[in-house]
């Protein structure tokens with residue numbers, strides 16, 4: 183009897199890539215492949231890549247380079263490259279990685295099983311990287327028998343129309359395409375029916391959900407994001423709702439009000455600011471000023487005082503002066519983010535900033551990044567300590583490392599909480615925890631005994 187073929191998927195990049203890897207895994211299982219955790223045992227290796235920063239791309243190429251040895255040992259091994267590097271480099275990728283068999287862009291992942299059939303006996307690599315603004319994201323019900331049994335990601339849109347001048351995503355994921363509310367609600371209902379209680383709605387810019395310009399979908403049956411949130415919140419069984427990512431320019435009053443009006447919407451917003459300098463925001467094509475941004479934060483906190491706000495920041499964007507950088511440091515003090523991801527600018531062709539003058543030297547970027555991260559770590563710690571004495575509803579995720587009575591889970595604000603609790607808790611259960619300690623990366627406490 184033929185043994186089922188085994189697949190291994192390595193995923194880099196954002197949550198959208200993680201969701202795409204789940205979809206590819208499910209498609210493979212439906213075509214009688216089975217998953218393996220050991221790359222060396224796989225008959226098919228899928229590398230789902232990210233190219234948002236130079237480092238991310240290097241990581242993907244470095245793994246792909248190492249796969250050459252496995253291919254030499256086993257010529258039947260199929261190597262597929264998916265994700266944003268695949269889309270960006272297409273045919274060129276084969277010059278660097280001649281041992282790859284398939285190069286598939288983000289809109290082509292659903293073709294994976296068919297492409298694999300085509301691979302049988304044929305040793306010519308296939309490149310599928312079409313990006314069409316008319317692409318319709320297929321209705322596809324997730325497999326609920328494997329993977330997390332309590333929280334899931336649901337992609338609500340693909341692509342981005344914003345063309346921030348540093349960013350490759352509009353080129354790798356194409357124009358914004360929204361799924362229909364009907365498909366999204368059906369997917370969430372399917373998850374809820376299987377006992378999943380937390381969903382995170384995903385898109386590069388969820389605030390412009392339903393406003394797809396390329397297809398004119400605004401005039402079709404698509405609703406806007408606040409309506410979609412309400413529709414998803416109405417699905418019975420969903421206890422926690424989250425979404426990511428939001429562009430500040432599109433953060434509407436109607437969306438802010440959702441944080442007060444939808445009980446299950448968690449009080450956490452990731453609102454990438456990128457820079458605290460108006461001059462740089464303009465060069466970045468972000469379409470808001472620091473003043474607009476601060477005004478939105480103030481209104482949001484007025485509506486939902488306990489909201490945790492996190493952000494993304496770039497240091498060393500071309501032309502960034504000491505003064506610009508100081509403006510970013512001042513913004514940290516002004517907003518006091520609960521947390522921030524910060525990155526050194528890197529050129530991402532064909533994004534426009536590659537041609538911008540006054541590139542910042544690497545040592546200066548390193549120095550600015552270190553200063554920014556140090557200050558943000560202090561602010562994060564101050565926030566975390568401020569939770570001491572409060573009792574939070576924590577969704578159990580798993581067992582802690584030490585004993586059976588040490589648990590970990592997430593607060594509504596998305597803080598990781600480690601806590602002492604009774605034995606026999608199950609993942610997904612919500613339990614009240616009194617916080618006794620705030621550390622740099624997590625909170626610690628004890629379950630409130632009934």
Ligand code: SAH
Nearest residue numbers: 348349386427454494495525526527528530
């Ligand atoms: N769609 C999201 C984020 C996409 S990429 C948004 O609009 O906010 C995630 C983060 O990577 C960005 O927020 C930005 O901070 C960072 N990033 C993107 N391109 C970059 C580049 N060329 N160099 C450094 N950081 C970059």
Ligand code: SF4
Nearest residue numbers: 342344345346349351
């Ligand atoms: Fe990139 Fe800007 Fe789109 Fe975010 S909004 S994905 S940073 S172009």
Ligand code: F3S
Nearest residue numbers: 195196232233234266
């Ligand atoms: Fe990376 Fe593509 Fe996501 S570039 S961040 S995998 S959209």
